[in-house]
Amino acid sequence: MTWLTDPVDWWVSPFADNPFLRDALWAALLTVLCTSVIGTWVVLRGLSFLGDALAHGVLPGIAIAFVTGGNTTVGALLAALAMVAGVQLIRTASPLPDDASIGVLFVGFLALAVVVMSAQTGRGAGDLTRFLFGSINAVDAGDLRTLIVVATVTVVGVVVLHRALLVSTFDVTQARLIGFRPQLTHFALLVLLALSIVASFETVGTLLVFAFLIAPPATASMLVGRVPLMMVVAVMIGSASALIGLLISYHHATATGATMALVTVIAFVVSLAVRSGLRLARR
Amino acid sequence: MRMILKFRRSVGAAAVVAALAACGDGSGSTDDDQDAAARIVATTTIWADITSATLCGLDVPALVPPGADPHTFEPSLRDREALEDAAVVIANGGGLEDSLTDLLSSVATSGTDVVELVPLVDTIDSGPGHDDDHDDDDHDDDDHDDDDHDDHDHDDHDDDPDHDDHDDDHAGGVDPHIWQDPLRVAGVLDTIAAAGEEADEQQRNCANAYRAELEQLDDEISELIGAVPIAERLMVTSHDSLAYFADRYDLEIVGTVIPSTNTLAQTNAADLADLADLIEERGVRAIFTEELESTADADALAERLDVLVVPLVTDALTTAPGTDTYLEMMRSNSTRIAEALTP
Numbered sequence: 001m002t003w004l005t006d007p008v009d010w011w012v013s014p015f016a017d018n019p020f021l022r023d024a025l026w027a028a029l030l031t032v033l034c035t036s037v038i039g040t041w042v043v044l045r046g047l048s049f050l051g052d053a054l055a056h057g058v059l060p061g062i063a064i065a066f067v068t069g070g071n072t073t074v075g076a077l078l079a080a081l082a083m084v085a086g087v088q089l090i091r092t093a094s095p096l097p098d099d100a101s102i103g104v105l106f107v108g109f110l111a112l113a114v115v116v117m118s119a120q121t122g123r124g125a126g127d128l129t130r131f132l133f134g135s136i137n138a139v140d141a142g143d144l145r146t147l148i149v150v151a152t153v154t155v156v157g158v159v160v161l162h163r164a165l166l167v168s169t170f171d172v173t174q175a176r177l178i179g180f181r182p183q184l185t186h187f188a189l190l191v192l193l194a195l196s197i198v199a200s201f202e203t204v205g206t207l208l209v210f211a212f213l214i215a216p217p218a219t220a221s222m223l224v225g226r227v228p229l230m231m232v233v234a235v236m237i238g239s240a241s242a243l244i245g246l247l248i249s250y251h252h253a254t255a256t257g258a259t260m261a262l263v264t265v266i267a268f269v270v271s272l273a274v275r276s277g278l279r280l281a282r283r
Numbered sequence: 284m285r286m287i288l289k290f291r292r293s294v295g296a297a298a299v300v301a302a303l304a305a306c307g308d309g310s311g312s313t314d315d316d317q318d319a320a321a322r323i324v325a326t327t328t329i330w331a332d333i334t335s336a337t338l339c340g341l342d343v344p345a346l347v348p349p350g351a352d353p354h355t356f357e358p359s360l361r362d363r364e365a366l367e368d369a370a371v372v373i374a375n376g377g378g379l380e381d382s383l384t385d386l387l388s389s390v391a392t393s394g395t396d397v398v399e400l401v402p403l404v405d406t407i408d409s410g411p412g413h414d415d416d417h418d419d420d421d422h423d424d425d426d427h428d429d430d431d432h433d434d435h436d437h438d439d440h441d442d443d444p445d446h447d448d449h450d451d452d453h454a455g456g457v458d459p460h461i462w463q464d465p466l467r468v469a470g471v472l473d474t475i476a477a478a479g480e481e482a483d484e485q486q487r488n489c490a491n492a493y494r495a496e497l498e499q500l501d502d503e504i505s506e507l508i509g510a511v512p513i514a515e516r517l518m519v520t521s522h523d524s525l526a527y528f529a530d531r532y533d534l535e536i537v538g539t540v541i542p543s544t545n546t547l548a549q550t551n552a553a554d555l556a557d558l559a560d561l562i563e564e565r566g567v568r569a570i571f572t573e574e575l576e577s578t579a580d581a582d583a584l585a586e587r588l589d590v591l592v593v594p595l596v597t598d599a600l601t602t603a604p605g606t607d608t609y610l611e612m613m614r615s616n617s618t619r620i621a622e623a624l625t626p
């Protein structure tokens with residue numbers, strides 16, 4: 001109960017005493033900013049599965065870049081774009097429903113990543129774990145700079161695309177009538193999504209970025225109705241989750257990225273429980 | 284009716300508060316007061332033990348806890364704090380602490396002295412099954428314009444000589460298990476001793492005493508292995524961890540179950556079939572496994588070929604007596620190896 005009984009010691013001292021922890025918090029908050037904002041649209045447009053597929057689909061890009069000595073960020077981006085293109089291709093070429101086409105590519109990309117990493121005997125296999133789970137406790141100035149850039153691009157992109165996204169999410173025909181181009185809007189959203197995922201894999205890793213993408217916006221959608229407010233609430237919930245997760249991970253020596261992800265999901269469950277409870281109470 | 288509804292609401296709220304309270308429980312923050320920051324930290328239990336003995340029994344904590352595998356260990360925020368607070372970190376290097384490289388380079392830029400031991404000794408390249416072409420191309424620093432992955436690292440590369448060596452090791456495919464040769468360990472004792480706070484008489488005596496113990500260990504092992512007929516000195520190991528031991532004591536590592544110096548790599552059917560043929564051809568008597576890993580592949584192989592499976596403790600110390608110090612671990616392994624190989 002020390003977080004209640006001795007608040008300064010539990011909440012403040014770790015940050016006051018450890019500069020790397022402050023950096024880790026900044027990295028987490030910037031990640032939350034990107035992913036919650038994009039994640040709101042992902043949740044509203046039913047793109048969660050694609051979001052998850054992209055988060056894992058960057059792995060072969062990273063693996064191949066690693067093995068050929070190239071830039072892992074570029075590799076990750078290329079893989080993400082390849083997956084987006086692939087889904088589009090399968091969608092036009094076959095009558096399969098979207099989830100099947102995404103699923104097929106998802107597992108294919110993942111398997112490719114494992115094959116590539118295993119073929120490389122020994123060296124570097126540890127780095128794959130790092131991409132999966134992130135290394136937020138090794139964050140430094142360069143990582144923060146990247147995150148600031150991506151966060152800015154993401155937020156600006158979402159603001160610019162706001163009306164187009166709003167209309168095309170709820171009524172595609174209307175969007176076209178007004179003069180928007182829903183296909184292009186969709187593509188732009190996916191590019192921003194890919195960008196956020198790639199930027200976040202340093203901090204929380206590709207396996208866990210999905211939690212930040214989906215859980216805070218999902219929680220926010222249960223609490224408020226209007227989209228801009230939903231984004232703000234998602235960022236607030238995500239930030240609180242990241243802060244609490246970071247502190248719990250510090251005090252109890254648990255895996256940092258996973259703890260933060262767990263807190264976002266707990267926040268969702270608690271909100272759901274409270275909301276259901278309130279609903280029952282009103283009857 | 285309203286009373287029941289209010290009750291439900293308050294039960295819900297109480298449950299939430301109780302859950303959050305349970306989260307906060309634990310001795311986490313009280314540990315802060317009790318842990319005085321250790322001045323010297325080692326990455327593995329083996330180096331922690333060696334450093335401690337060299338520095339007259341100083342308490343040297345190991346980052347990777349006993350029984351955990353340094354190849355796969357995931358560092359926590361507390362670990363980073365321990366590294367930041369320490370003045371010196373004794374690290375093996377050469378790619379052993381794969382998952383700690385980011386951490387060590389970040390920590391090196393904020394004032395902690397990271398001492399890597401692999402660059403200080405005569406190294407052996409990673410064993411058979413290692414693709415040399417692949418390494419030369421892929422780890423060439425010119426091609427390594429890995430902006431995101433190494434944005435922070437590139438600056439460090441220039442400033443931190445330890446980290447540069449680390450990269451060279453990557454390129455050369457060096458085997459990091461240098462502690463398997465007591466004489467190589469004796470060779471780095473001076474560097475370790477230099478990490479101590481005072482370079483006084485007592486310090487030197489402790490270092491010399493330990494060096495003498497290492498030399499005695501070396502004699503003992505030479506005698507044990509020397510008693511094994513040369514034709515029988517054939518070993519198959521779990522992963523490529525005993526090359527330095529084999530080099531020093533004139534044994535031959537015929538093959539490894541995992542063709543790598545890293546426990547993270549996976550086996551495949553073709554390699555295992557080749558290994559089985561090799562074992563039969565050369566008349567290998569035993570497969571030496573490590574306590575830290577799954578022995579499924581080794582066990583299956585041994586059963587099929589009717590050879591012994593001998594567990595060793597090679598990559599980390601344990602808490603069990605007999606393998607809780609470096610000297611004991613080496614004695615225990617050598618005895619088992621000699622026994623298994625003697626017809």
